Amino acid sequence: NAGVTQTPKFQVLKTGQSMTLQCAQDMNHEYMSWYRQDPGMGLRLIHYSVGAGITDQGEVPNGYNVSRSTTEDFPLRLLSAAPSQTSVYFCASSLRGIGGYTFGSGTRLTVV
Amino acid sequence: DAKTTQPPSMDCAEGRAANLPCNHSTISGNEYVYWYRQIHSQGPQYIIHGLKNNETNEMASLIITEDRKSSTLILPHATLRDTAVYYCIEVLTQGGSEKLVFGKGTKLTVNP
Numbered sequence: 001n002a003g004v005t006q007t008p009k010f011q012v013l014k015t016g017q018s019m020t021l022q023c024a025q026d027m028n029h030e031y032m033s034w035y036r037q038d039p040g041m042g043l044r045l046i047h048y049s050v051g052a053g054i055t056d057q058g059e060v061p062n063g064y065n066v067s068r069s070t071t072e073d074f075p076l077r078l079l080s081a082a083p084s085q086t087s088v089y090f091c092a093s094s095l096r097g098i099g100g101y102t103f104g105s106g107t108r109l110t111v112v
Numbered sequence: 113d114a115k116t117t118q119p120p121s122m123d124c125a126e127g128r129a130a131n132l133p134c135n136h137s138t139i140s141g142n143e144y145v146y147w148y149r150q151i152h153s154q155g156p157q158y159i160i161h162g163l164k165n166n167e168t169n170e171m172a173s174l175i176i177t178e179d180r181k182s183s184t185l186i187l188p189h190a191t192l193r194d195t196a197v198y199y200c201i202e203v204l205t206q207g208g209s210e211k212l213v214f215g216k217g218t219k220l221t222v223n224p
Contacts (some may be wrong), residue, residue, distance in 0.1 A: 004155075033212070042199065042214035043156065058211065090155050092212075100146060100158025101212065
């Protein structure tokens with residue numbers, strides 16, 4: 001039982017490049033979310049999903065796409081990276097909202 | 113925006129109880145209060161949650177006032193490893209979805 005696994009742990013992108021941050025969980029959790037955390041700030045919700053095939057926008061969705069084709073995976077796509085997307089990204093999952101969310105260890109992204 | 117209010121920082125002596133307050137004066141009847149903590153730059157960790165009764169688990173106790181407008185997280189015997197940012201969150205439930213809205217939290221420093 002690995003919990004929530006995020007890859008890569010670190011990434012440097014050039015402005016305009018695209019990439020996908022991977023998130024996988026092996027706990028059969030229905031709910032999954034993506035957050036970003038900027039220095040000295042709390043976490044802000046980007047997108048979330050309540051099950052396979054269902055996604056919705058959070059507070060700061062612009063510039064990001066998600067899909068949920070399986071229960072286990074919830075990738076986050078940056079379409080055209082901008083320096084403003086430099087941040088730490090956390091993925092989280094929960095069993096239908098019961099109890100708390102389990103967070104991954106994060107992906108540290110720098111866009112130059 | 114987060115609807116909870118927490119002091120930005122607190123100090124506690126090692127071995128003593130740490131009492132972290134949270135105001136959530138606009139909480140509605142079906143919203144839970146959740147507590148998470150974030151140690152250094154790791155992913156947030158779920159601690160405890162409650163609706164209106166006091167709750168206790170192996171990590172902490174949660175005391176919710178009768179009017180539900182505030183709560184206190186209690187770490188009974190704080191250790192240096194409890195130094196972290198603690199977030200108090202109202203869990204918003206909309207049509208089966210669940211979203212966490214993080215504020216800036218309380219930076220707890222446990223001193224030797």
